[in-house]
Amino acid sequence: MSVLIFTLIVLLGAFLAGFLGSLTGLGGGVIIIPLLTLGLGVDIHYAIGASIISVIATSTGSAAAYVKEGLTNMRIGMFLEIATTVGAILGAVIAVYLNAAYVAVIFGCILIFSSMMTLKKKVDHTTLDYTSKGAKFFKLNGSYPNQGVETPYAVKNVAGGFFMMLFAGTLSGLLGIGSGALKVIAMDNIMRLPFKVSTTTSNFMMGVTAAASAVVYLHRGQIDPGIAMPVCIGVLIGATVGAKVLVKAKTDKLKIVFAVVVTILAIQMIYKGLSGGF
């Protein structure tokens, strides 16, 4: 395959990955990696390097809008970034020593888990119980604009959230994905944040987390300009268009269709990993 053809195919695929990733809330990274490895025979190390770059591009782009709207809790973000950056570097270093086949199998499992999470009905866990000492010390309790009304919320179980974030960061660094699904669990279910705050704050943290592991990948030569260039341009444009469509479209049916597709991809990744294809 020539460089031109490869670039065009990856550009188109990355556009679709970014578009669907933003519509379903899965993110572009989890789709572009199977596409590159299963579809185009690219080594998973290059795919991960390119994907982590696209995670920085998309999350930084959307974080800009959310931060301005006042939805992001910057203190929670900064505090938990300690956990996610340490995790991200840890993950990227583990990836150096781990056999590519294991990485593919773990990737497949996380992919199935993430797609299931997008289908799960969200339960509001918010509370006004201000008893958490950790939340008070780190000034994490806050408020956000909810249908025009500034609504306060209290934060619980700071330590639990912190450790979950360490884990989310590690997977992000290991697999080259944003691991938004895990971050949202840590913030929704454990720390009891409102959805709008948890999703936007998770997005806000993703850029720094991805940057931490991206520098490890850069030093290892996993970020190849020939792949990273079409991937990050395509995913960013796709995600931007997706975000515009999302406002109008009903995504429930799409989410189910997409979860099935993603699960099939995931099973292929696991199968290929177990059968020595990587």
Place this chain on the structure above:
Amino acid sequence: MMMEETKQITDKDIQSLVGNLLRAGVYISMGIVILGGIIYLFDHSSEKIDYAIFDMNKVSLKTVATIFEEVITFKGAAIVQFGLLMLIFTPIARVMMAVISFFIEKDYLYVVIGLIVLTIIMVSLSGGFAH
């Protein structure tokens, strides 16, 4: 939580500043990547791709220093890599700016937290974990 009215810089100002920085960072770095991509395609479009097996030494542009040295040669790949580096720096610059803002706001706890995050990334950036 009560906000003191005497504070000159509020969380709202920080939010707006951070939002603008993030947006500008993405636009500028992607612009550089696209420019580099076009040059890269002009020079290499008919060559064969070879990404089937990962080779640590295939990509030569791996450190901040080499990328800065190579970008002035105006080769497509070097410009792309420079743009990607700018993109990686954008969220890092965001943390730096937040540290300064928290300092002006006199929230020293968050100055320390921000510095911890920066230190972690800087240690990683120096290449300490890559080998």
